Amino acid sequence: MTESKPSPAEPASPPAEGTRSSAESKRASRAAFVGTLLEYYDFSLYASAASVVFASVFFGGSSPLLGTLQAVGTFAVGFLVRPVGGVVLGSLGDRYGRKRILVLTLVLMGSATMLVGLLPSYAQIGWLAPLLLVILRMVQGIGASAEYGGATLVAVEFAPERKRGLLGSLPGMGSALGGVLGTSALLLVSSIMSKEAFLDWGWRIPFLLSGVILAYGLWLRRSLPETPKFQRIEDSRKTARTPVRDVIRQQPRALLAVMVMAIGMTGIGYFYIVFMGTFGGNQLGLGKTDILIGLIVAQVTNALLIPLFGGLSDRLGRRPIILFGFAYSAAFAWPAFWLLSNHGSAAMFWLVLALGNGIGVASIFGPMGAYVTELFETRHAFSGLGLGRETGNALGAAIVPVVAVPLAFHDTTVWLSLLLCGIALLGLVAAAVSRTRAESEDARSRDEVRVPA
Known part of the structure; x- marks a missing residue:
């Protein structure tokens, strides 16, 4: 695949960029890795605690059912605010720099998580407890909204092209x-x-331990210089004054492609690591331990394969690997439920999650970081990622549970396969029609050659 080239609005890369310290690139990669590690540590920790702890600790005045619904509802609040946070923080990142926003997102996420661990219970302060919990969850969501996009930009903009x-x-x-x-x-x-x-105090320990990751992440990010690409734009005074408006007007195709690909990727991922846990318990009759092992297997397999597919995209191109991931996910939707329906053992459940979330999602997620940065111009890339990805994430996370849960109670699993296949094909089409900046410039150049003077 053709690599990205500087757009006319962006100054060309100076020769010194290639000789820029490789230590900076490695440090930027570590800083990006630690930030997203903290982001999803916080999110998964909150999700687990919402179902087993928060109902009794923060919603003690409600019935068990209502308390559980209220606790899980606070988890969803974090996703609802992410598109707004992505737009606001992404715009600031394009105007004032990646580094400042990444430090801010890390502080927002880490401090909110630690404060949840210190929050008094409903028995101690009454209705203020759930109110403060919701506020802290919203702060988490705002911080997380720009974390992945900013971390990806830092990692890619510091990285050598190869x-x-x-x-x-x-x-x-x-x-x-x-x-x-x-x-x-x-x-x-x-x-x-x-x-x-x-339930009294032990659940608070993991929340307070997030401070260790926060401290290490801040140490990495505070000493990290601004990315070379943004520094060149800032030095030449080419930073965008209205990056959100600019990306909507100038690159609507790229914005829509990122949004739809995010819906597909998030939809498939949440299908396996959220919905399949419910399916394993209700439809397959598996115990909580077997389900938990399956979810851990799915995420570990995913983590191990993501860099493999990311590295392959440097050799084979981003889009072919992403297209493979969506096509594989669409095709695997059919044998997956056939295997579970006919051989619904714990081992088969683990295998399906590993193959679905491991190979399918990892092959999309691995190249996606570099690919989406190659779709947008540097001067409004943060805004494009914040608006496109976080809106797609919110829609994907909302669509899957709402649609999949009722379908699971039909006599056939065909509808679940159709849902998973449809989500994958949606992402496949978006990836197929998307164009990087380099491809768009090549197309414009060919058009100009064909037009007579």
Whole structure:
């Protein structure tokens, strides 16, 4: 695939860029990885705690059912604010720099998570407890809204051209490992403590431990220089004054492509790591331990394969790998449920999650970081990622549970296969019609050659 070239609005890369310290590139990659690790550690930790702890701690005045619904509802709030946060913080990142916003997002996420661990219970302060919990969840969502996009930009804009796919995949790997760590931390604490002690104060330990990741991430990011690409734009005074408006007017095709690909990628991912947990318990009759092992297997497999597919995209091109991931996910939707319907053992459940979330989602997620940055011009790339990806994420996370849960109670699993296949084909079409900046410029050049003087 043709690599990105500087657009006319962006100054050409100076020769010194290639000799820029490789230590800076490695440090930028670590900083990006740690940030997304913290983001998904926080999100998965909150999701697990919402279902097993928060109903009794923060919604003690409600019935068990209503308390659980309220607790899970606070988890959804984090996704609802992400598109807004992505637009606001993405715009600031395009105007004032990637580094400043990445430090801000890390502080927002880490401090909100730690404060949840210090929050008084409903029995201590009454209705203020759930109110403060919702506010902190919204702060988490705002911080997370710009974390992945900013981390990806930093990793890719510091990376040598031949390693953009590999290094751009590290934020995705961090998100997968963060999900495993968050779930595992809460499970570990609950397994070594009595139920009473765990509900009283033990659940707070994993939330407070996020401060360790926060401190390390801040140490990495505060000393990191601004990315070379943004620094050149800033030095030449070419930064966008209205980046959100600019990306909507100038690159609507790229914006729509990112949004739809995000719906497809997030929809497939949440299908396997959220909906399939419910399916395993209700339809397959698996125990909580078997389901939890399956979810961990899915996320670990995903984390291990993301850099593999990211590295392959440096050799074979971004789009072919992404198209393979969507096509594979559409095709695998059919044997997956046939295997579960006919051989619904715990081992088969684990295998399906590993093949679906591991190969399918990882082959999309791996090259996606570098690919989406190659779609947008540097001067409004942060805004494009914030608006496109976070809107797609919110829609994908909302569509799957609402549609899949009722379909699971039909006598056939054909409808579930159709849903998964449809989501994958949606992303496939978006990836197929998308164009990077370099491809768009090549097309314009060919058009100009064909037009007589």
